[in-house]
Amino acid sequence: MIDRLALDRWMAAAAEGDRAALAPLFHALWPIAVRYATRLVGDAQLAEDCAQDALVQLFGQLERYDPARDALTWALTLTTWQCRTARRRRDRRGEADELPADDDASHAAVDGASALERRDLVRAALAALDALGPRDLETITLAVTDTRTAATAPATFRKRLERALARLRTSWRSRHGTL
């Protein structure tokens, strides 16, 4: 269970220069960022690298933290960007042969053909996500991870999500044809 109020409090304290808040903030964010990155990139090692880069970036920019905004959302948005960058780099190097797997059990459950199909689907989805702006990406991230905050009214969030998904559909169609 994520204690979002504690997260916000620690981040605000760290942004105010309180060094004692750094460790608890990091230990609260780290497992979440790693889990989230693993879902995005599949490879556990690469996911740890992405999470690490994201948190390094976040800690380096803590002075810009706006207490009115949600700390976790910011962390996950940075993680998403790092995952996209890492994925692009990996694709460029032609090292994208590993399967995006959740765990060993799921590996065993899928046969080679469906695994390939799944990998292609993930790649296609990430390519479509590449075209979205940070706001859309953040909205979709919040919806997927079910971490929407009370700060945004449900109706507003729904509208924002609708618009983000519409843009995602357009991006998908322009790359891969019909949905």
Add this chain to the structure above:
Amino acid sequence: MAHSERSTELALRRARFAYERAHAIAAARGVAIAGGLVALAYGLHAMTPGIWLAAAALAVALAVLGWRGGAARRGALAGVLAGLPPLLAPSVVFALAHGGHCATCEHGATLQCLITCFVTASLVGVAVGYRASVDPAPRRFAIAAITTAALTGLLGCGTTGLGGALGVVVGVVAGGVTGWLVGGRAAHA
């Protein structure tokens, strides 16, 4: 130590380093700002040993407050901005009153210079105090702002002698307290 613990430790170390690096850069920025202000003061007035001391104190204060971050950094920057009028005003007033350069203030500080220091310092002090009262961490903001405002002002008003130096310090503190009280009362109304 397990691999995951090692990587967590490594990530924490890197994150801490990034945090401290950002703060060290802010401290360096503070020193650079102090350097700019000293250059400005050097161009405007004659520098006495006392002013050099104030300049050194300003550089240290901006570095420390910049490194500390948060309200201390915000306050330090606000203080520098607030300290600019007392830094510049004596030169302008002296030039207008005597048609001369304030390099001579040191030897012939005029009443106008002293009054200008006190009045401008009081006015910016009120602004600083008011702004501090609405900051999330008002006390730290106020202390940082008043410190840097007084030191910045001293770079200009210190050249007018003890009267000018006292004028800017008393003005900033008195104005700051007044602004704080006004801001606090407005917030509670």
